Structures are given as structure tokens and as C-alpha cells.
Amino acid sequence: MRAPTVDERRALARAIALAERARPSTAPNPAVGCVLLRDGDVVGEGVTHPPGGHHAEAAALAAAGPRAAGATACVTLEPCAHHGRTPPCAPALADAGVRRVVYAHADPHALASGGADELRARGVEVVGPDTVGGVFHHAVAAQLEGFLTVATHERPHVTLKAAQTADGHLRPPDDRRWITGPAARAAVHRWRAEVDAVLVGSGTVLADDPRLDVRLVSSRVQPRAVVLDRRLRTPPDAQVVARGALVLTAADAPTGAEQALRTAGADVRRLAADGSGWLAAAMATLAADGVRNLLAEPGATLARAMLDAAVVDRLVLHVADLGTGPARRALTPPSGPGWATERVGGAGPDLILQLRPCAAQEGR
Numbered sequence: 001m002r003a004p005t006v007d008e009r010r011a012l013a014r015a016i017a018l019a020e021r022a023r024p025s026t027a028p029n030p031a032v033g034c035v036l037l038r039d040g041d042v043v044g045e046g047v048t049h050p051p052g053g054h055h056a057e058a059a060a061l062a063a064a065g066p067r068a069a070g071a072t073a074c075v076t077l078e079p080c081a082h083h084g085r086t087p088p089c090a091p092a093l094a095d096a097g098v099r100r101v102v103y104a105h106a107d108p109h110a111l112a113s114g115g116a117d118e119l120r121a122r123g124v125e126v127v128g129p130d131t132v133g134g135v136f137h138h139a140v141a142a143q144l145e146g147f148l149t150v151a152t153h154e155r156p157h158v159t160l161k162a163a164q165t166a167d168g169h170l171r172p173p174d175d176r177r178w179i180t181g182p183a184a185r186a187a188v189h190r191w192r193a194e195v196d197a198v199l200v201g202s203g204t205v206l207a208d209d210p211r212l213d214v215r216l217v218s219s220r221v222q223p224r225a226v227v228l229d230r231r232l233r234t235p236p237d238a239q240v241v242a243r244g245a246l247v248l249t250a251a252d253a254p255t256g257a258e259q260a261l262r263t264a265g266a267d268v269r270r271l272a273a274d275g276s277g278w279l280a281a282a283m284a285t286l287a288a289d290g291v292r293n294l295l296a297e298p299g300a301t302l303a304r305a306m307l308d309a310a311v312v313d314r315l316v317l318h319v320a321d322l323g324t325g326p327a328r329r330a331l332t333p334p335s336g337p338g339w340a341t342e343r344v345g346g347a348g349p350d351l352i353l354q355l356r357p358c359a360a361q362e363g364r
């Protein structure tokens with residue numbers, strides 16, 4: 001099998017860039033990019049369309065028309081072999097006369113995988129992640145982290161964001177509404193614009209009545225609002241309810257409260273599990289509902305429960321220049337055992353720390 005040529009590597013990089021632009025409008029489908037090359041020239045490009053529309057390969061084939069015959073397809077993710085809302089891509093590539101397929105990441109999804117084998121069986125030369133190399137593989141793994149987490153853990157990829165004072169409090173010290181400044185709050189809205197849903201616990205709804213939408217930056221789509229509320233204390237006039245929030249509750253939650261929330265516009269679901277299984281059931285429900293990337297912005301109670309249950313893939317701490325002293329001096333690094341600091345940055349006077357679980361915590 002020939003290693004990817006310089007042109008094919010360039011096309012793969014282009015496919016990754018195309019896919020990046022398509023996020024997050026493709027959810028629950030992964031944002032995939034495809035570039036068709038013939039004799040070194042690009043004859044078609046495609047990216048995943050919103051659900052029900054073309055997959056990236058089909059879009060590229062449509063753009064190339066008859067020029068796809070004899071071409072090489074450079075695709076970020078292994079072409080699918082599964083007939084879902086749209087026909088499978090692997091046979092479509094073979095039918096169009098594509099001779100070679102270069103892809104950066106395998107499809108771990110039980111239903112859709114097998115495309116590479118099918119292409120080989122049809123006589124197409126296939127170059128997979130082992131030959132393509134680590135940089136492209138890692139780039140696609142980062143780009144598709146939500147899709148890959150659902151496929152392997154049956155829950156969304158979870159980013160937990162918390163704002164804290166330099167001395168470790170998650171509540172503002174006086175009657176301030178916010179802990180952090182406008183630049184850090186805009187950063188939160190940029191995260192929100194990247195995810196399928198934003199989640200809080202009922203305590204935050206009761207205390208802050210948040211909207212959990214994207215307002216401070218522009219966004220093509222709005223994330224769904226999700227409230228974890230086992231006792232159904234969410235007020236029917238809460239702003240998230242007016243946005244049609246998904247409220248996940250316990251099997252024995254009061255029926256009157258459920259009715260009032262439904263009438264006000266919420267989607268209330270009772271989960272049969274209890275104890276620590278309830279949070280796992282909530283995460284599985286979100287994944288089944290098409291949530292791939294989830295931003296959790298709860299208060300300390302639910303944040304602690306999520307960390308204890310090891311359902312957090314990224315922790316974003318906004319540390320305010322409030323409390324006992326300037327954040328940069330007073331902060332005790334939270335990256336104790338189990339957490340590695342991925343990025344340190346600033347937003348106005350506030351410090352932003354991005355952490356991820358170390359290997360020992362991964363594979364949960």
C-alpha cells in the first residue's frame with residue numbers, strides 16, 4: 001500500500017479544515033470533510049450537511065460528477081457502510097469509480113464501521129490511520145471528540161466549566177451577579193456556541209434563572225438547555241423552560257410539577273435509575289437524544305457529583321481576580337492527582353485553566 005503523497009496529505013488537511021467549518025450544525029452526525037483528487041487536481045470537495053442531507057463523501061461525489069472516476073478520496077473519517085437516513089458512503093465511492101481512499105480516523109460506531117473492508121472488497125486501495133500518521137489522526141480525534149465519546153462510552157463528551165474566586169468559592173462574594181469579568185463570560189459563550197447542549201442543576205436555575213443560550217458571540221445554532229432536577233423544583237416561569245429545556249427527573253418526581261413544566265414548554269423525562277446510576281442514565285439519555293458535546297455549567301453540588309462519577313472529559317476553570325488576592329498569586333493549582341493542565345490563558349483580569357483527566361482516569 002502506497003503511503004499518502006504530498007498532494008493527498010494536503011487534501012487531508014483541507015478536508016479537516018472543511019469539517020471544522022461545518023461544526024456544530026451536523027449533530028448528531030460527525031462533521032466530516034472529503035476532498036477528491038485526480039492527477040493531483042481537486043475535482044470535488046464536500047462536508048457533512050445537517051441531518052438528513054449529504055454525508056461529506058456524497059457531497060464531494062456530487063461536486064465532482066464524472067470526474068470522480070479514477071480519483072482518490074481523502075476523508076477525515078472512515079467512509080460509512082451503514083444505510084441510515086442517507087445511503088452508505090463506501091459503496092457510493094466504489095460505484096463512482098474512486099480508486100483509492102485515504103482516511104485519518106477509523107469509525108468506532110458499531111453500526112457504521114466496516115467501510116474500509118467493504119472498499120477493499122470492491123477493489124479500492126485503502127490507506128488507513130496506521131499509514132496516514134499521527135498528526136492527522138489526532139486532529140480528527142480532537143475534532144470528533146463528541147462523536148467518538150458517544151461511540152465508546154455511550155455518553156456525550158463533557159466539558160465542565162466553573163468560575164471560582166481566587167480563594168475557591170463558586171458563589172460571588174457580595175451581591176455581584178457574576179464572579180468573572182466580561183471577557184471570561186464571552187469565552188463561556190464561545191464554548192456554548194461549540195456544543196449541542198448546556199446543562200445545569202436545578203439549584204442554578206433557582207438561584208440564577210439562566211438562559212443557557214449564546215448571546216455574547218454570534219452562533220449559527222443555539223445549544224439545547226438541559227436541567228438535572230430529580231425533585232422537579234424548576235419553576236415553570238424559568239427562562240430555560242420558555243426555551244423548551246429538557247428537564248431530566250426521577251421516576252417518583254411530583255406529577256403536578258411535571259404537568260406545570262410541560263404546559264410551560266419543557267420536555268420532562270423521568271429516568272428509572274436511582275442512586276449513582278441516575279447520573280449515568282441522564283448522560284446516556286442525552287447521548288441517545290443526539291447530544292455529542294455537552295457543556296456543564298452547574299453549581300458546586302452537581303459539579304462535584306459529575307467529577308465523582310468521572311463523567312468529565314475537560315474541566316475549564318475560570319479563576320477571578322477576586323477574594324483573598326490576585327488570582328495569579330493566590331491560586332492553588334487544582335491539577336492534583338488525576339488532572340493535567342492542558343492550557344493556561346487569561347481573559348481580562350481572570351485566569352482560565354483547561355484541564356483534562358490523566359490516563360489513569362481515562363477509559364472510564
Ligand SMILES: NC(=O)c1ccc[n+]([C@@H]2O[C@H](COP(=O)([O-])OP(=O)(O)OC[C@H]3O[C@@H](n4cnc5c(N)ncnc54)[C@H](OP(=O)(O)O)[C@@H]3O)[C@@H](O)[C@H]2O)c1
Pocket residue numbers: 161162163164169170171179200201202203204205207208228229230231232233278279297298299300301302303305
Ligand atoms: N461559579 C460557577 O461557575 C457557578 C455555576 C453555576 C451556579 N453557581 C452558583 O451555585 C449556586 C447554586 O448551587 P447548586 O449547587 O445548588 O447548583 P447545581 O449544582 O446547579 O444544582 C444542584 C441541584 O442539582 C440537582 N441534581 C440533579 N442531579 C444531581 C446529581 N446527580 N447529583 C447532585 N445533584 C443533582 C439536585 O437537586 P435534586 O436532588 O432535586 O435533583 C441539586 O440540588 C448559585 O449560587 C449559583 O449562582 C456558580
